[in-house]
Amino acid sequence: MADLRKRVNKGTDLDTETENEATNQDSDANLDLDSEDDKSLGNKVDLSSTIPTGTDKAPEILDSTLSQLSPKWRNWVIRGIFTWLMIFAFALIIYAGPLALMIVTLAVQVKCFAEIINIGYAVYKIHGLPWFRSLSWYFLITSNYFFYGESLVDYFGVVDNRTEFLRALVKYHRFISFSLYIGGFVWFVLSLVKRYYMKQFSLFAWTHVALLIVVTQSYLIIRNIFQGLIWFIVPVSMIVCNDVMAYMFGFFFGRTPLIKLSPKKTWEGFVGGGFATVIFGLMISYVLCKYPFFVCPIEFNEELGRMTLECEPSPLFRPQEYSVLASLTPIVRMITGKDTITIIPFLLHSLSMSIFSSVIGPFGGFFASGFKRAFKIKDFGDIIPGHGGIMDRFDCQYLMATFVNVYISSFIRMDSPQKLLQQIYSLKPELQLELFTALRDSLTARGILQLPAP
Secondary structure, three states: OHHHHHHHHHHHHHHHHHHHHHHHHHHHHHHHOOOOHHHHHOOOOOOOOOOOOOOOOOOHHHHHHOOOOOHHHHHHHHHHHHHHHHHHHHHHHHHHOHHHHHHHHHHHHHHHHHHHHHHHHHHHOOOOOOOHHHHHHHHHHHHHHHHHHHHHHHHHHHHHOOOHHHHHHHHOHHHHHHHHHHHHHHHHHHHOOOOOHHHHHHHHHHHHHHHHHHHHHHHHHHHHHHOOOHHHHHHHHHHHHHHHHHHHHHHHHOOOEEEOOEEEEEHHHHHHHHHHHHHHHHHHHHHHOOOHHHHOOOEEEOOOOEEEOOOOOOHHHOOEEEEOOHHHHHHHHHHHOOOEEEEOHHHHHHHHHHHHHHHOOHHHHHHHHHHHHHOOOOOOOOOEOOOEOHHHHHHHHHHHHHHHHHHHHHHHOOOOHHHHHHHHHOOOHHHHHHHHHHHHHHHHHOOOOOOOOO
């Protein structure tokens, strides 16, 4: 009997311990939940019913016209129609000039930011939290003030110095930008609500990552435009070409899956799109190099009071003769009748950009695909029928913009007289005079400047 009693007591103790462990696990699980709303969220995030999708969306009249087609061909036709519409709109914007391009870039940036932030709101379900939506847009405005102000200071500093008010804005631009950010930071801290800390800090980080991806890259696009429209048009066109041709090759010849993140991508589409991009890049670069409108840097003409695209094209965009390896000289002499070859230097840079856009550029799309799969959504939005959201079309463009900007600063290194003048104007008058005297003496000594006889 004593042994039986011991066994019963031991079993009871084990049951009690098991219940305590289960209670502790439930308590720990509850501690992981930041609020009551998290209980409904659980560990799974599925936003397929929350975020609109545009891949299968089409205007009603177009939808009824294509109703007899299979879903595959229906999507192909819709994508094709709106692809050509976007290409046509892109050409019109280029024709409108650099200012129109900058405005459109800003509009695209705002829409991309909205699409990313809306996913964050849907994930963390904090629509009722105070001020956070306002804070996200406040940080967007602050970031744009800083980045776009930097561009204006660099390229239009000479004009800004004409008035005392603008001169002060230029001189204290970074301090003003920092003060605006600190204001938003303090606003965020004061808006923190008990039991929602984790959600609020998560979205604070989400907002800053969105700013890094969207605002920083659009700023680099603006800087590329200022170097000359060709540095904007060629890379953007390459990404468009690669996207379209990869889809076409994959649609008709695709058999071998490329990457699990994007099951519809195939090796046939990747390779075919790459070759098409290289050929297209060389062709469009050759054509654009002939026109000063595309190759001249954007500068502000004080006499005309507006931005101009007039200059003598640099050697980068004019045919140059190059020597070849000794082993290739007989072949070159046989083809051209000379020991050298004549080529436009920009075509070599275009080749580098086309290789990047066809090999590395698609990884921007793969990254976006992984991001969407993480939240079980098909598209970032539904603004473009057959394509999805704005971010779905510009995921690769942002990566390309960074590469082009780094490429220009590393291998082209175009100096900006406006930026140098802005730095000179920020000096004290006596230092400006000292610099003027030194520069005048140097130019005279080298025979570049001829001073009138006394």
